Amino acid sequence: MTTLSPAHVAAPAIAVRARSIGPAVMVGLITTAVYTVFSWFQWKTFVVPSWDLGIFTQLAKQYASLDAPIVAIKGDEFNLLGDHFHPLLVLLAPIYAAFPSAFTVMLVQNVLFGVAAGTIAFAAGHLLGHPAGVLFGLAFGFSWGLQGAMEVQFHEIAFAVPLLAFSLTAFLRRQWVACMVWAMP
Template identity: 30%
Template sequence: MTTTPETEPPKGRLLRAIDATVAQLWSWGPLYLLIAISPGLALWPLLRAPALRFVVKNDLTIGQRYEVLAAIAASVVATTAAYVAIWRRRRRTEPELGLGASFAATNRWAFVLLAGPLLIGLSAVRIEVKHPVFTSFLMAAVTALAMVFFYRALGLKRFAPPEDPFVPARDGRLARGVFAAGLLGYCALLCWFSLLDHRNLATTVYDLGIYDNLVWQTAHGHFLDCSLIRGGNHMSAHFDPILLLIAPLYLLYPHAETLLVVQTLWLASGALPLWLSARRRLKNEWMATILTIVYFLYPALHGVNMFDFHSVALMVPLAMWAVYLLDCGHLRR
């Protein structure tokens, strides 16, 4: 005897409904749950900065653990409300759209929120020194999430080989505007951090004091002389005549802060050859802009920028310009 939905016992229909519900929840539920708790996990450490070390040390007090749970609960409620609001908005144009299908579609874009707690983890003091493997994992995870998000946002169907370049960006002006905003933002933020670091007495005689001394003397006609170096001249240890180019700027404001600002602006300028190289190769200004944003977010660049002043740091943009010009075939330049 064949069982039909009409003749199937109520218990059987209930089990089938439960199975269908579980299968649907399993398709989008785990990712949704991770997304829902991510804002809470990211925001709580920002509100309790001294407790950020819990990322690498499990030393939260009982009270702090309850605070974390409360933050997660509030995050789940807020995220769920947002998901439901999106579903109700979509039903205006898609009356047959189910709640599960809407949640799954929202997951496709909201997954980028997973990067929030990972970025907070990367902000833990000296995590890159004390836990390099864990730091590498966090960086790789954030990079993967960002790549998938931009891959979908730009509507890319596949990664094209060099002989089949990306389709040019539809709105190049907006891409260039984002690039300019990133460049100015990096200059402003890192200049502020560098000056704040200096005024908090975190810079040293070795090497900011040495460079301040020798650039002052160079600006006053004593090429690379330095009273803090054995022999009285910087060439006894290094040969970096490029500092002669900085001397006129130093005369405008003869203080160590000038060197910190010049170094920041110089390092930031490395984004220009990077953007030009990426645009030339990928034929897409948005992809070029994304690569420059990655450059601005690169922790190693921040480390060079914030470590006093060193003439060797000025090599970074010069090397990038050399790569770009070689790729363009401008050997003389």
């Protein structure tokens, strides 16, 4: 009589998860890479379609210095908390402190969009199979809305996109509390 140890039982489950997450990771990496190439061309050719990158780079610099978000682009001593309340942007501080550049801010947005596209691919893959999941993830990642947001180089909605993708995934799994928690920020 052969008995299976917990390791033997867990191994197939881990292999199934690894195969399941692979296509989603691929979608996230492709989305991030394509948007990063586009951002690099904007950066190298000095394309500036809006003031947002400058505004949010100054905000990240202030937060990285542990200062109030005074943004000179908007005016002398202009505190951005009086204009918009976006506490999630404090998450830019440690990244900007490590890599102080406006291009870093652009890369953060690209990664956040890639995470969201991978999340959508993962959820769709569980419901419809991996090929359809990849297609849904790529369709989401390169949708008109995300392309428009990415084209302006950075906007605070960048942090909302993966949160909404996580919320949608929880909704599809009928995990109502998780859905609400991810949607709340």
